[in-house]
Amino acid sequence: MLDVRKLRLLRDLARHGTIAAVADALSYTPSAVSQQLAALEREAGVPLLERTGRRVTLTPAGAIPVEHAEAVLAALAQADAALAAVRTGLIGPLRLGAFPSAVRTLLPAALVALGRAHPGLELRVTELDPVGVPDALRTGRLDVALVHDYDHVPIEPDPALDTEPLIDETMYLVGAASLAETADAPWITGTPGTLCHTAALRSCQAAGFTPRVRHHADDFSTVLSLVAAGQGVALVPQLAAADPPPSVTLTPLDTHRRTRIAYRRGTGRHPAIAACVAAIHASAAEYLSH
Structure with missing residues (x-):
């Protein structure tokens, strides 16, 4: 019978395409990955x-276990979720x-609600670009994460x-x-490689030009401050546009950013995951109602 841990490596x-990339994603050595694959x-x-x-x-034979x-x-994740459901309490x-922008606006209330309802949970938050989420979920470094895509940057499932x-947020x-x-005009965009950077470039290209990027900033508060200082123009989503500097002009566009909650396939019924997802939904609804 095939070992599940080795199957995951395959x-x-x-x-990822290379043993080195797999080792880097999992914090293993390439030698350790090679040995496990040879054993498989x-x-x-x-x-x-x-x-x-x-x-x-x-x-062709290697593609067969990967397909399954x-x-x-x-x-296996569903079995673990079913076992967790019969335990007493979430720990x-x-x-x-x-x-x-989600860490700043949507997560705080969710963390408070989870902490009160399930004090045995050890809540740990990592701030990262959605580009890095799939690998972090796959490898177990994250259990639940927020991802997003844009009209001009759709993401494959x-x-x-x-x-x-x-x-679903309006872009400004x-x-x-x-x-x-x-x-x-000079532009302020996210760091190359982030979804925000790609969204800005493609929005401009759809309008018929390539932006002349002067500054890169990944924090939207910084972006708004740079615009207020006359350093350029930018695109920001609704979550980041709630409290702009007084001198900044915000123009709603007919494009959107869509945020989704993501978790490993099969874990949705795990009580801790389900509680977390419900808390995030409640927090988002409360935040957007103001």
């Missing part, structure tokens, strides 16, 4: 990997991840994750009345 290799091949009795220099690809990996891992660590809608142009008049 699944991750199919996703011995268990399978057939070659699962082909090695060409530093590259490793799946053989997500269903196997989800079934232990619960790891949450979210992007900065991840077979390892389940998600549910949370909020900050510092100008229309995108058309910002073609020659």
Whole structure:
């Protein structure tokens, strides 16, 4: 019978493409990953990997367990959730991840509610860009996380994750009345590689120009301050636009950012996950009602 932990490594290799990338994602050494995959091949009795220099690809036989990996891992997660449901009380660590504007606005009330209702939970929050969420959930570094996408940056569903809608936000142009008049203006965007940076670039490209980026900032409060200081224009979502500097102009656009709650496939009925998801929904509803 195939070892589940080794099967997970093979699944991750199919996703990341190299042993080094798998090792980095899991905080293992490449040697340890190679040894575990070699052991999996011995268990399978057939070659699962082909090695060409530093590259490793799946053989046709190797693709077979990967095809079933997500269903196997989800079934185990469902079994763990069912066991947790018959225990008394919720205890232990619960790891949450979210992007900065959500950590500042949506999570505080949810954390307070969870702490009061389930004092045995050890709530741990990590601030990160949604780009890093799938790997963090897959590897167990996070249990629940907030992800988002934009009209101009849609995200493909991840077979390892389940998600549910949370909020839909209007995007605002900050510092100008229309995108058309910002073609020659300096821009403030997120760090290259973040979804916010990509969303700004694609929004401008959809309007017919490539933005001239002067500053990079990932905290929207910093972005608003830079716009107020005359350093450029920017795009910000509704969560970040609640309390702008008095001199800043906000123009609503016909584009949106959609935030979803994500967790590993099969864990949605785990009592701790379900309690966390419910608390986040309640917090978001309360915040948006003001």
